[in-house]
Amino acid sequence: MKRILIFVILLCISFSVFGQSPEKMSYQAVVRNADGSLVSEQTVGMKISIIKTSTTGTIVYSETHTPTTNTNGLVTFEIGTGSVVNGSFAAIDWGSDSYFIKTETDIDGGTNYTISGTSQFLSVPYALYAKNVFSGDYDDLTNKPKVTEIKTYKIGDFVQGGIVFWVDDTEQHGLVLANVNQSAAMRWHAGTFGNTHAKGNGLYAGKLNTAIIIPSLIAIGDDGDNFAARLCNDLQVIQDGVTYGDWYLPSRLEMNLIYQSRSTINTTAAANSGDALINDVYWTSTENSDNSAYGLDFANGQESTIFKTFPNAVRAIRSF
Known part of the structure; x- marks a missing residue:
């Protein structure tokens, strides 16, 4: 347990979300051993879960990956392209609620996930959110938003x-x-x-x-x-x-x-x-x-x- 706790503290996760394609987002994490040394050039097992509303909310999607760390202990992969465990990544309505990402790791490359961490998406993945934005004919809307016209003037008006x-x-x-x-x-x-x-x-x-x-x-x-x-x-x-x-x-x-x-x-x-x-x-x-x-x-x-x-x-x- 001590080994696991120390690993969680030293785990450095940084992920970036961007609209490179409609149904995926980039993820990066630096993996370290309990003694702080990098886990370099080694295959690790990882499970990614997207949780709705809170850290203890409903898991709407999860998938697994087996990436290989580079010489700096960095793993890189795209969420939305792994082996699906449950749910549909494409069906997530990013604009409807708060979402959290949970990562579980097995540094031996299997599915015995002993290390985990959860953090909130502080910004909605833009390309994924944008696909749910209204893009039809404004005149087809039943309750149209009020648009305030900015009136300008010129000499002689x-x-x-x-x-x-x-x-x-x-x-x-x-x-x-x-x-x-x-x-x-x-x-x-x-x-x-x-x-x-x-x-x-x-x-x-x-x-x-x-x-x-x-x-x-x-x-x-x-x-x-x-x-x-x-x-x-x-x-x-x-x-x-x-x-x-x-x-x-x-x-x-x-x-x-x-x-x-x-x-x-x-x-x-x-x-x-x-x-x-x-x-x-x-x-x-x-x-x-x-x-x-x-x-x-x-x-x-x-x-x-x-x-x-x-x-x-x-x-x-x-x-x-």
Whole structure:
């Protein structure tokens, strides 16, 4: 018994499974004597069993081999090609449960197996599992898996409540411009000069600017008439049954992006009963000082600071 226990401890088993043919897999083991020396160039008897669910589960397949070790004590053979004891290797459903491999060895080459070891298949033999994967017509399935389509966008698309004028690298998110002008002549302030500190400039910066401007102008002095940021904030657009109500006054950079895509924007607007961009100044939400803010002239692409009392065009945007 001592000889057997020591042998089991020193037994080094390493097997690899790969799809070299539909119904077999490669197996390798290094065989050593009780004293640790290699069993070299000697025929050994081996029995391989495939066990389902647990180490004490049902043996679904077993076979025997009589391989010869090489000078390094290594035996190599293919499971699925031995002398079958019971079961069918081809009938194993590798994807249905956990499976374990049990090896029994007689180093004298017979069937008096005194050494054994069991280990779990940590990965399913791919080529063997793949033969059980559905390969028919998808439309023949009764319960079809749900496939989620990844929607991408491009500049000029008429979606998300308006006209896409910028998309990020994923092409799944971006900015849209309202399909019509909110005003051709609207002031920036609410009737009283004052600093709102809405200095943001960049992608999505207009949203925070707008959120800052409205309460700040009310606090500074609101005469009750409308102004650019509030006009955008109050916008509601219904498209394909969806209401979009998160519009804002663009930042300087966002307005420049609109200008760069103005030709495509105008084409889409015309095709969807919208307004072309006016060849005049549009307000941005980026403030310059207590009495001026930035505007962009669409006649020439020039940006300038303008008194907040001056009536300029307004066009809202939103992010998606």
